[in-house]
Amino acid sequence: MSGVAQAMAELLAESGEGWSWAQVWVERTPSGFDLRHVRDRETPVGSLRKLEVGELRDWADEAVNGAFRPLKSAPNLRAGWHCGVTDATELETALEVLYPGSVADWWVARHEPGAATSFREYFGRQTGIYRVAQRLTEAQAALAFGACCAPRFCLKQRLWQVPGLAADREEATSRIPCLEPCAIALEFGRRTMKLGMEDRQMLGLGAGESATLLAALEKAAVAPLEKGAREGDLASPSNPRRFQLLLDRLRTELPAVVDAPGEG
Ligand code: SF4
Structure with missing residues (x-):
């Protein structure tokens, strides 16, 4: 057999x-x-x-x-x-x-503890245009792959490790394990690093405006893709994973807004 x-x-x-x-x-x-x-x-x-x-x-x-x-x-x-x-x-x-590969990966995840790689190990092997992703800090990586591998975008159970980001649970995803970053995660890591290296622009927002921005991003991240739009087009500012990444970052940086009750 x-x-x-x-x-x-x-x-x-x-x-x-x-x-x-x-x-x-x-x-x-x-x-x-x-x-x-x-x-x-x-x-x-x-x-x-x-x-x-x-x-x-x-x-x-x-x-x-x-x-x-x-x-x-x-x-x-x-x-x-x-x-x-x-x-x-x-x-x-x-x-x-x-x-593809799901049944074999399921078996490997059960019988070979430690088969899942780590973010550092995998990205450390990258060369060429992907080498830049090695510079992601642990905090950036946790945000990037929390967004990229979210169940709303992928039903595999991410088992490869990112410091500060818990592995996926089967109940939230599926029985199919993910043992190492896929091509989309690799490109998303590179894209996140490049976005993080751009010049910062200051924008003063009140709490209500920030709440509106968060609400708009939440809607955009779950909206169905327009006809013909490609989920793998990570260069597009309107890619849902980019909405999710910015949303998660703002939630981290604007906790007071996230916790604020609705306006009266
Ligand atoms: S690395 Fe790719 S396949 Fe694996 S959980 Fe993330 S998005 Fe899914």
Whole structure:
């Protein structure tokens, strides 16, 4: 039995008749397994579009807003489909397309304590344009990756360590572990460092104005992406992760505003 097959067998042994894998609901059926979006768990199968395993890649590549999904663990998998597979091997193939590397990583996280890297170790190995991210302070890194890996942007359970930032909990994310920064986190670390190096501009705001700014950022961070907007475009000032980063920074620096009651 291959390593991944063994991991799949172990995952099945520990899962019940129906279980979620990030945004996918997997259920045992008399002929194998049925996969669908968790949101469609109670939807009659006849109302769902039937996808073959070979069609899952195209489905997973496109977000609700029509843009490419660079991060398969982002909570923007389209609903409205189901896919039947006959056995554990086909199930592993389907999950590998929907969440690449997830079953193997799940197994590694359980059997190899210490498999998750640390922010310093990972960024310390970077060269070229990413070398600048090595200069992130621990406080900057905690803000950056708290924003970048927030469950509203990614359903993987971040286990790689950042000083001052607790690892994700399974209940808030999913059973799929993240053992090292992905390409988006790497770029977001670089972008955060570059933003932090820009000249500061002073802006005097009253408490009510600051509260309005925080409220606007909170709304912007959770708003659905506009048609065609790409979540991986971190150079865009209107990228949701950048809204989240600024929001978290202001919450840290303006605690009096965060705690203030609404105006009378
Ligand atoms: S590094 Fe963060 S955003 Fe990237 S996959 Fe891991 S948890 Fe998700």
